[in-house]
Amino acid sequence: MALNLDTRQGQLPPRGGNSLSVGYVPNDRGVGVGDRLPVSCLSESGEVLDNDRRQIQELNIGESTSQQAQYVSYDPQYAAGSQYVNRNDSNTSQNHFNPQYVEGSQYESLGQGIRLPQSTPQYVENSQYGNLNNGDLTSTEVPPLIPPAAYGTLSQILTDIEQQGATSRETLNQFLALTGALHAPSETQGTNPETQTAHTGHQLRNNKKHFRAAIRVASLNMRGYGNPNALHRDNKWNHINQLVREKRIGILALQETHLTSERHEQIEKVFSKRLKIFFSSDPENPTGRAGVAIVLNKELVKTNNIKTYQIVPGRALLLQAPTHKDSKINLLVVYAPNVTSSNGTENAEFWNKIHKYYEEKPNTPKPHILLGDLNVVEDGLIDRLPAHDDPEDALEALDDLKMLFNIKDGWRNTYPTTKSFTFMQSSTGSQSQIDRIYITDKFLKTAREWKIEQTGIPHADHKMTSVQISNEDSPYVGKGRWKFPNHILKDKELLNYIHKRGIEAEKELNTMRSTARTIGCNPQKIWYNLKMDIIKKAKERAKIVMPKLLTQIRETQTNLDQVINDTTIPEDIKIERARELQTEITNLERKRHETARRDVAV
Numbered sequence: 151m152a153l154n155l156d157t158r159q160g161q162l163p164p165r166g167g168n169s170l171s172v173g174y175v176p177n178d179r180g181v182g183v184g185d186r187l188p189v190s191c192l193s194e195s196g197e198v199l200d201n202d203r204r205q206i207q208e209l210n211i212g213e214s215t216s217q218q219a220q221y222v223s224y225d226p227q228y229a230a231g232s233q234y235v236n237r238n239d240s241n242t243s244q245n246h247f248n249p250q251y252v253e254g255s256q257y258e259s260l261g262q263g264i265r266l267p268q269s270t271p272q273y274v275e276n277s278q279y280g281n282l283n284n285g286d287l288t289s290t291e292v293p294p295l296i297p298p299a300a301y302g303t304l305s306q307i308l309t310d311i312e313q314q315g316a317t318s319r320e321t322l323n324q325f326l327a328l329t330g331a332l333h334a335p336s337e338t339q340g341t342n343p344e345t346q347t348a349h350t351g352h353q354l355r356n357n358k359k360h361f362r363a364a365i366r367v368a369s370l371n372m373r374g375y376g377n378p379n380a381l382h383r384d385n386k387w388n389h390i391n392q393l394v395r396e397k398r399i400g401i402l403a404l405q406e407t408h409l410t411s412e413r414h415e416q417i418e419k420v421f422s423k424r425l426k427i428f429f430s431s432d433p434e435n436p437t438g439r440a441g442v443a444i445v446l447n448k449e450l451v452k453t454n455n456i457k458t459y460q461i462v463p464g465r466a467l468l469l470q471a472p473t474h475k476d477s478k479i480n481l482l483v484v485y486a487p488n489v490t491s492s493n494g495t496e497n498a499e500f501w502n503k504i505h506k507y508y509e510e511k512p513n514t515p516k517p518h519i520l521l522g523d524l525n526v527v528e529d530g531l532i533d534r535l536p537a538h539d540d541p542e543d544a545l546e547a548l549d550d551l552k553m554l555f556n557i558k559d560g561w562r563n564t565y566p567t568t569k570s571f572t573f574m575q576s577s578t579g580s581q582s583q584i585d586r587i588y589i590t591d592k593f594l595k596t597a598r599e600w601k602i603e604q605t606g607i608p609h610a611d612h613k614m615t616s617v618q619i620s621n622e623d624s625p626y627v628g629k630g631r632w633k634f635p636n637h638i639l640k641d642k643e644l645l646n647y648i649h650k651r652g653i654e655a656e657k658e659l660n661t662m663r664s665t666a667r668t669i670g671c672n673p674q675k676i677w678y679n680l681k682m683d684i685i686k687k688a689k690e691r692a693k694i695v696m697p698k699l700l701t702q703i704r705e706t707q708t709n710l711d712q713v714i715n716d717t718t719i720p721e722d723i724k725i726e727r728a729r730e731l732q733t734e735i736t737n738l739e740r741k742r743h744e745t746a747r748r749d750v751a752v
Contacts, residue, residue, distance in 0.1 A: 370393075372610055427445050429467070480519070505550060521588065534580070579725045
């Protein structure tokens with residue numbers, strides 16, 4: 151194995167590119183520690199090599215007969231301006247040591263055939279060392295650059311950082327500092343920002359808020375299949391695929407799917423890259439009534455070892471999926487029959503069928519999450535406009551099932567007094583929150599970001615409800631990797647800034663050709679500063695250059711929330727005003743949705 155480090159500056163070189171790559175690489179000479187060490191960024195003529203390509207020495211590591219020491223054998227790459235000391239050239243049949251000289255370093259004479267143990271330090275600029283005799287360091291003022299125990303940890307840290315999307319060089323340098331790799335700054339350094347960067351970056355990283363790894367679970371009544379041809383633009387599964395991708399939904403529960411085995415096979419073939427679908431069709435009219443499905447996003451959740459239970463054909467489907475380690479999550483998607491103000495018989499019978507199923511098959515897993523179109527509300531005063539209560543028989547049957555599963559309305563538990571509706575009857579303007587997500591206390595503790603939002607899917611008259619959930623055993627993760635918002639990629643001011651800032655960085659690199667490399671002035675630092683400046687500017691522009699459609703949607707949604715929660719507005723005026731605003735939001739969101747389809751390939 152080989153670890154490539156910039157020992158002359160005591161910092162990690164950037165990832166990627168020749169010998170400057172950080173990490174372990176195969177070594178056909180066996181297993182060694184730090185067997186590739188860059189020496190100087192100068193050529194023999196004293197010029198800085200392009201792209202910081204360094205001449206590399208090969209440090210060959212072997213074992214002595216006693217297996218107690220390591221032999222070192224390499225030839226020096228001489229740097230302009232270096233100071234050299236005498237060395238003895240005799241007896242080099244087994245090994246010899248030609249030191250790599252660093253500008254400003256001071257050395258004593260080195261004896262013949264020196265054996266260097268693993269703890270032998272790599273020389274750092276301006277370090278002071280005593281005599282070296284048989285691999286012993288008489289002065290312990292400066293610790294070894296990398297302790298032997300740090301190599302395995304370093305490899306793991308680099309892997310973790312890469313997986314979490316961290317790009318900060320200071321973060322990597324901080325790890326070296328924690329393992330004793332970087333020597334403490336001298337008194338003359340004081341509070342120089344260049345010497346404090348690593349520590350500051352690490353402290354900021356620790357101050358970030360971390361959450362448990364979570365997936366977004368959502369529910370939507372899609373109102374039919376759309377065009378029978380899965381490749382047609384009016385087929386709703388094209389929009390479902392786009393919705394899952396844009397909103398980064400891990401599990402999507404659908405109602406009124408109108409799926410058959412043939413349609414299911416066609417859809418999974420077209421969207422095999424992202425979607426895995428489990429469904430239950432209405433036994434009497436599968437293409438014209440009811441139907442439920444659970445869609446898994448292959449990019450975000452596991453799709454193997456899935457178990458499904460058809461509780462009520464076409465209306466209730468249970469799915470059990472693995473999550474973190476050996477944990478599992480059970481989701482029950484439901485599509486309940488409609489109720490009227492005086493008749494809730496069919497709705498009550500539906501909940502009783504689910505209850506009876508569990509009585510007859512007690513080994514069936516109970517759901518952690520029940521979600522879907524319930525077609526009934528628990529509190530007519532807050533969940534319906536105009537306000538009215540639903541039939542008691544339907545509510546009692548639902549209450550019994552909630553007690554059996556020990557679940558509660560997560561959105562209402564989070565927002566106990568806020569009005570927000572998921573369905574609007576366009577002919578009358580009446581609205582209701584009939585699409586809900588029920589959840590157990592265990593998952594409610596870690597649930598966050600409850601949302602009710604318009605989807606933009608053509609002819610879909612329900613809003614989507616969603617939440618981010620995680621298991622108590624899930625690992626903690628950060629906020630993730632920031633990326634450029636699509637709407638600023640063509641912003642002229644940002645593009646002009648990137649062009650101008652890039653020219654400045656190029657000039658800095660050209661200037662470096664005639665100056666010495668330092669911690670604060672090197673290609674890695676220039677490249678890092680360039681990236682950070684561009685990101686900072688992009689974030690500033692993203693707040694200013696908001697897409698017109700998105701701005702209109704947000705403003706209209708704010709107005710709608712204010713209207714439906716204003717207790718001073720008469721109910722008849724509130725209904726009419728809310729219908730106008732909701733219709734406007736629906737049209738704007740569909741326009742945004744279609745624009746996104748044109749800009750991004752599905």
